[in-house]
Every structure is written in C-alpha cells, then in structure tokens.
C-alpha cells in the first residue's frame with residue numbers, strides 16, 4: 580500500500596498537516612515516536628495561540644488537534660523512524676516496527692532542548708536537573724530552583740516555577756535578558772524571582788540527587804560552589820538555553836542551514852515531494868501559530884504535487 584503523504588512528527592506542524600491532508604482526502608499517516616504534541620505537550624499555558632484563551636494548556640490543545648486530524652481520517656502510529664529513502668516517485672519511511680511507502684513526505688520533527696553541556700548534567704538529569712517545568716515543577720515544592728537561560732522560555736518558565744519553588748534564580752550568561760520586554764517586565768515584578776547575571780554553570784554535583792553546582796562569573800572568571808540548603812538536601816536546575824532541530828536523519832539528503840531544513844515559502848525542500856514544516860526549518864519565528872501554518876501549507880502543496888505528478 581502506498582500512502583499519499585507520510586508526516587513525520589505529531590507536534591502542531593505535523594498535526595495541522597495531518598488535518599489538512601486528510602481533509603483533502605489524501606491517504607495520510609502521521610508517525611510519532613513519543614506522545615503527540617512535541618514541545619507544547621510540556622507547556623503549561625499556551626497564551627498566544629489565537630483563540631487559545633481561558634488558560635488553555637499545551638496538552639489540552641494537542642488533544643484537540645489529534646482528535647480533529649483523526650476525525651478527518653488521518654491515521655496515527657507510534658513508531659520511530661530509523662531511515663528514509665527520499666529519491667524517486669515512491670519514497671520509503673523505514674521505522675522500527677514497520678516500513679511505509681508514500682508519494683510525499685512532510686518532515687515535522689521539531690526541535691529538542693539543548694543541554695548546558697557541563698560535567699554531571701547527564702547523570703543528574705531527572706535527579707534535580709530538568710528541561711520541562713510543566714513536567715517536573717511540582718517536585719520542587721518549597722525548594723530553591725535555578726533557571727538557566729535568558730530567552731522567552733527561561734523567563735516564562737521561571738515565572739511558572741514560582742508557583743512551586745520558594746525562590747527562583749535566573750542564571751544568565753549576560754547582563755541583559757533576550758526575552759520579550761513584556762515577559763521581562765512581569766519577571767522583574769515577581770518577588771520570588773532573583774537574577775544571577777554574567778554567570779554560567781560549569782559543573783553540577785550530587786550523590787544520586789543534585790546537591791551542589793559550580794557557577795562561574797564570566798566577567799571576573801571567579802567560580803563559586805552553591806550547596807543545597809541543609810534542610811532541603813537538594814534543589815532544582817531547569818535548563819532553557821534554546822533548541823536543536825531534530826533533523827539528523829535527513830542530513831546529506833535535504834539542504835540545511837545550521838541543522839535547520841531549508842524550504843521555500845511553500846515548505847518545499849530541495850527534493851521533489853519532500854516538504855518540511857515547523858520548528859525544524861529555517862524561519863524567523865518558531866511558535867505554535869507558525870508551526871500550524873507551515874503544516875497547512877505543506878499539506879496543500881503535497882496535494883498539488885500529487886495532482887501534478889501522479
């Protein structure tokens with residue numbers, strides 16, 4: 580059996596592509612290796628997606644996107660893509676469990692959080708170090724928490740973490756935040772938030788659980804070790820230092836720039852019948868609203884490609 584379109588990834592871009600493709604009566608398959616939703620599945624509040632009001636959460640929005648795509652007839656499978664053959668009219672998506680043949684592919688693989696890259700980080704992930712405030716914030720009830728980064732994610736998630744933590748300190752490598760001014764203003768007003776400027780974490784330590792961290796002042800070069808409060812025994816570090824596009828599978832096949840897939844305005848890559856949508860492509864704004872728009876464009880262009888080529 581040959582699908583009209585196989586969509587790799589079930590975040591907002593993939594689910595929107597699935598909705599548009601299935602609604603256009605294309606035989607549509609969405610392949611996702613984890614739970615649907617991509618990054619917004621772990622976002623507490625989606626406040627800037629038009630129509631998403633009254634404290635809509637990432638998971639509730641995703642659940643509605645999945646339902647809508649499936650109601651129009653998109654199939655969704657849980658499988659991990661191991662390789663792709665993008666050449667020729669019929670392309671192959673090889674997964675761990677199955678192999679799928681398709682006329683077009685929409686790559687909607689998104690992006691994954693970057694790590695600090697310091698000693699101890701890997702060992703202490705899930706033991707004090709986290710990349711998802713929504714998932715892990717509640718574990719830090721009344722504890723001290725540090726948030727690494729100065730962008731929108733770091734500052735917004737720091738504010739969210741004040742719901743649980745006793746104190747939240749934003750550790751930023753410069754002396755000015757990158758986050759939008761409106762977000763910064765709220766953070767500066769929040770009495771539970773403190774700032775550690777010009778600072779980077781160079782090592783994290785702990786015996787099975789995070790107990791201390793070494794922070795370097797990048798201007799003076801001075802290193803200071805911070806220990807967990809004796810009564811607490813531990814503290815939290817939440818890392819929001821940007822994202823890496825999940826595009827490794829397509830390296831050497833699809834044209835990229837710094838790991839992000841290059842497309843034209845119609846989401847077309849350099850390979851006929853292969854489209855990209857969402858955070859994994861070169862673009863000026865990575866938001867749910869732009870991801871869903873990409874998905875819609877990619878699906879309608881896939882439909883057009885099929886009409887012209889088959």
Ligand code: NAP
Pocket residue numbers: 627694695727728729730731732733735752753756757779819820821822864865866
């Ligand atoms: P980002 O904008 O790329 O910011 C990453 C932050 O981490 C920067 O402050 C950067 O410092 C710092 N950083 C990077 N590498 C580091 C390292 N190795 N060690 C220490 N610090 C490091 O990433 P983001 O905040 O995740 O946002 C990603 C995109 O999503 C952006 O386009 C953002 O606007 C968007 N977003 C929007 C919203 C919203 O609109 N509500 C919410 C979340 C995210 P420098 O500042 O020095 O470069």
